[in-house]
Amino acid sequence: MKMLMNEKIRAAEVELTGLNGEALGIMPTAEALAMAKKLKVDLVCTSLMSSPPPCKLIGAGDAKKEKQQAKAAERPMKVKEIRLTPHIEEHDYETKQRQAEKILKAGDAVLFVIRIKGKEGLAAKELLERLVKDLAHAGRRAAGIQLSGKQAQVQLNP
Structure with missing residues (x-):
């Protein structure tokens, strides 16, 4: 699974989750990106299977960790x-x-x-x-x- 971040998210609006997991509701993607920039964090799309796509605000270091966890979850443990x-x-x-x-x-x-x-x-x-x-x-x-x-x-x- 490829994770979309920031400007790569093409949907018109997204269902946003805040830094602490609180639901911020559905809002235009541009507004969500502006909020992410203001808080100096990344906007990450967690799934492309629903409309509007669920996205969350993730701190810079956390985004890398999240990506690694998604990758680790993909492959079976040997x-x-x-x-x-x-x-x-x-x-x-x-x-x-x-x-x-x-x-x-x-x-x-x-x-x-x-x-x-x-x-x-x-x-x-x-x-x-x-x-x-x-x-x-x-x-x-x-x-x-x-x-x-x-x-x-x-x-x-x-």
């Missing part, structure tokens, strides 16, 4: 897998953490998988808990940590 070992060195841990952060910021989910041999189950669980805690700012886990036979895993969603 689950990227990151494999680890229970006895990972600090540098490698930090690299995997940065990699996961990048994936989460891009809007995809991360599945951490640790292969377990023998009595490594506890170490694997502790490592996954540490990762979840360290990445709490970027994403939250979809479910608990799953320990099953030969592997431990946890999924983080953005």
Whole structure:
């Protein structure tokens, strides 16, 4: 979906929503644009499917954020897998953490998988808990940590 902004809106009149989400009613597009210019914000058309098209006043920084959210909502979330070992060195841990952060910021989910041999189950669980805690700012886990036979895993969603 392409978002129309400011002068690109061609409709004669628009249904306007204010900066704080308050309904300002139907008004001529020129008047809505003048109001946006006066408040130093953007006039953004949210849908082209109705007449008059609904538009809202959005602050300059918010318009970019809104565009990114619309783009993120368009594409389906992918689950990227990151494999680890229970006895990972600090540098490698930090690299995997940065990699996961990048994936989460891009809007995809991360599945951490640790292969377990023998009595490594506890170490694997502790490592996954540490990762979840360290990445709490970027994403939250979809479910608990799953320990099953030969592997431990946890999924983080953005």
